[in-house]
Amino acid sequence: MRQVPIQLCRSLRTCSQAPNPSPSMFTATSTTFPSTIPQLEAGHLSCSQDTTHVSQVHGFLNGPGILKVKLKFADNQCHYLRQLIQSLHQHHDHGLPINHSASRGWFWDVRPFQSTSASTAATENQTSHRARSETMKTFPWHTDCSYETSPPRFFALHVLHPDQCGGGTLSVLKVDRLLSRLSSSSQLALSAPEYRIQVPPEFIKSGEQLSIIGPILSARTRPELRFREDIFTPLTARAKTAVENLNSLLLGPHIQTEVVHLNSELLPRHSIILLDNRRWLHARSDVKDPSRHLRRLLLSVPQGHKAREWSTYYTSESHLPGQGLSQAEWTRSKWEEFEIVNTTIAPYEAYCSYPEGQRLALLDLNKPVAEQVLYEAALVENHAINNPGTSQSWERFAPAFHAFSAPGNVTASYVFANFGTQEDYETLVRAGISLEGKIAIVKSAQVTPYVRKSEPSVASVSRFYQIRWAQSMGILGVIAYPDPEIDGSMVPDGGYEPFPDGPARPETMIERGALGKLETLPGDSSSDLNGPASGITIPSIPISYGDAIPLLRALNGHGPSAYELPPRWHGGRLGNRSVQYNVGPSPENLVLNFYNAVNYTTAKVHNVIGTIQGRELPDEVVIIGNHRDAWGPGAGDPNSGSTALNEVVRSFGAAMQRGWRPLRTIVFISFDGEEFGQVGSRPWIREHLAWLNRTAVAYLNVVVAAGGTLFHVKTSPMLHRAATYATGMVQSPNQTVEGQTVLDVWGRHFTVGGGGDAMKFLSGACISALDMGFSPGLDDPVFPYHSQFDTVDWMDTFGDPGWKYHITTAKIWSLMAVYLLERPVLAQRATDYATSLGTYLRVVRSKLPASLAGFDFTPLHDSIARLNQAAVQFDGYAAALEGRVQQRRPWWDFWTDSRLQSRVGAINQVYIAFERMFYYEPGLDGKPWSKHVVFSECAWHKNPDAFPALGEALSQGNSTAAYV
Secondary structure, eight states, rough: EEEEEEESSSOOOGGGGOOOOOEEEEOOOTTTTTTTTTEEEEGGGGOOOOHHHHHHHHHHHHTSSSSEESSSSOOOOHEEEEEHHHHHHHHHHHOOOSSSSSSSSSEEEEEOOOOSSHHHHHHHHHHHOGGGSSSOOOOEETTTTTTTSSSOOOEEESSSSSOOOOOEEEEEEEEEHHTTOOHHHHHHHHTSSSSEOOOOOGGGOOOOOOOOOOOSSEOOOSSSSSOBGEEEOOOSSSHHHHHHHHHHHHHSSGGGGOOEOOOOOTTTEEEEEEEEETEEEEEOOOOOOOOOHHHHHHHHHHHHHHHHHHHHHTTTTTOTTTTOHHHHHHHHHHHTTTTTEEEEEEEEEEEEEEEEEEEEEETTTOGGGGGGGEOOOOSSOOEEEEEEEEOSSSGGOSSOOEEOOOOEEEEEOOEEEETTTTTHHHHHHHHHHHTTTOEEEEEEEOOOOOHHHHHHHHHTTHHHHHHHHHHHHHHHEEEOOGGGGGGGTOOOGOOOOOOTSSOOOOOOOOOEEEEEEOOOTTTTTTTTTOSTTTTTOOEEEEEOOHHHHHHHHHHTSSSGGGGOOGGOOOOOOOOOOTTTBBBBOOOOEEEEEEEEEEEEEEEEEEEEEEEEESSEEEEEEEEEEEEOOOOSSTTTTTHHHHHHHHHHHHHHEEEEEHHOOOOOOEEEEEEEEEESSSTTHHHHHTTTTHHHHEEEEEEEEOOOEEEEEEEEEEOOOGHHHHHHHHHHHOOOSSSSSSSSSSEEEHOEEEEEEOOOHIIIIIIIIIOOOOEEEOOTTTTTTOOOOOOOTHHHHHHIIIIIITTTHHHHHHHHHHHHHHHHHHHHSOOOOOOHHHHHHHHHHHHHHHEEEEEEETTTOHHHHHHHHHHHHHHHHHHHHHHHHHHHHSSSGGGGGGGGGGGHHHHHHHHHHHHHHGGGGGGGGGGGGGOTTTBBBBSSSSSOOOOOSSSHHHHHHHHTOHHHHHHH
């Protein structure tokens, strides 16, 4: 909450000129809202300067002396209230507010925060005394700034985040109703200057005035009161008796009919209460939600300019896996600067693959040797693109290559093979096209918004299988390019200029990537040797569509056109560049020379680990992570996630500076090596697996924080509630209706699994994991995935101007962590999982091939039903236990009850272990990092469905394997 005491100007001449409030000014609201308090709505920020609106506010304050304003827009910085105060001063001589103290101004951010240790309390005393409103305790009846010679006339409170545990209720009481029940002798005594009023230590402005002598009650045209019992000292016997009578009345039952209690339902987020500080008393009940201030802090710390600063550093030099020591050291230094003092760097040996040389040339063998080269691909992007802070030339970033591709030097005729799927190659064979001994040009299967919507079968294709399928058909090498087809309407012939002049894909953009994951790590076995991805024997390379155009044009007139083949072959968007999409093969004299040299080696990857130890539950751990390594500058992938992670760490560091310590342990990890197959996260998980099995509540991952406007969450069902809670607390950066949260826009559309390192936690270790962020939507600029165009310049211009998606992701990330960190009973529910399993099963059944129409799903269906029944019962017990914890006063001190603590610990262990129930030691299909029977990887991590082994067996018509 934010509160403002407003000092009225000495002259009250203009008050009588304000219009009397009319019934039309009242807003229709819930009938439960007290009729004694008038209400107004402010539809937009400009209302704070609208003379009619300002006059209405003034009229209510001068009349009944109280008013609720309901904001119809998000205003976390309180711009409306600040400007309203200026307008009331300008138009109605209200005067400007007084400062509370010498060190703090007139506008207070009230953030109740419990002290968690003696050291915290000591730190607070060294810094300053804490105002009573900033404690978690009840603040009894009072008026603000009662110690001032002339207390402020008005008081305002803007609710930014209500107490979600039922505490922090604001109560108000009109002074004249109070005095009507007080004897005339007591009123007379209260009106005498017989009270010493002490200035609270936190409000001392100078050493000269530590107290004043004066009355409590002012008998003017209408009675006015100043009151705060703990700072008042009666100087006479009658003054003492009068105060005792006043207190007795305030605490007694008779006055309660006059009190209005404004709980979070009546005074929700973005409500403002304004009242006459001399004619209304107010009080606040104890704050029951200890995370309330923490949420406020975590929502206020992340800043766009800081995110841009971090991104500028991360994108300034090449940081492929194994090249990240300097960035790891910088990250550790920053985290320590953010007060995360327990920060280390964990190095691991990893298999790596780096390019040593590539060539792709179109040759005419009928010409003299000196004239045979018709076209030679550049294999690099346009170097003219600006990236602020880049200290190295573009050539120092990685050229076009596939990590763990096979080496080779191949000269052969070539074919166009659409997206390079098994079905595409079979189509060519049926069309009479010879594939043996050829080179294939294929469209890369980048999962763009258009591909996801229009060609879902392509969305599940990985680079690895594109090469494997080609290899199985006798192909000698594969060239992959991103056809503008995958960008839908966001293309030059759709009216969009390529970056940097527009949002379309640059002609020279190249999508780098790894072909697959090495299932082994250095040291797994003496027989393990570094080399190409498992089973890959032919070379491959990515190129730009600009480099693909001359090669595809050379196929014009050779073989059938793609438009003579099934519809999935249609759609290429290079027709305006004279590409006819003939499939070839090219004549024997028209060949490609493709050379690929690769250095397979081991290198050190460097993970940065930061830890904040839990104060009460140190052995329950929430992990937050992102990977730093990138194929190019990486402003979007992954360093938008890296910058968001830094803002999360900075936010929690700011909380620690104010004395906060988490209930559970929180671990921050900046991984290296994800792009080469999670070669940083896998050894870390393996080393700490026993500890993780006992303690890990969840792993929360972000790869791309800001790649577009479409929010996504890939997750285990155990984290559905955390995602729902956090997204509902953060304003959406792309609102279609004013005031929408991310949850409102996103719509709670969960997808299964995870992304990046999250899959290693979920699939490999059966630890509940989540990956989230903002991805490109259909009408968004083309994301420069794995290219050298993924720069700060692209982010400034098209990706995230203002860097608001970065900070939105950081806020959501922080609040997800808080949701899991700060509740004694873990905020997870087994029923969410059981319900989701039923949904996943229905998806599998919907894809059942006709040949298996009689397949019996009853055993699995019945197992899920039994699990659901047990989950409902267990979650009910957990909810009841949580209720018992909440009933304690204060509830966060329930640890003194050892029996209750033991029960909470037992419940939490069940929730922690729940995901582990799906652990299958041999691994699906023998894959050592695919242990989860519901969520596991197949072919890199492009697997959109749950129950992957079951789905794969059924899709192949193998009912025996499905039953196994």
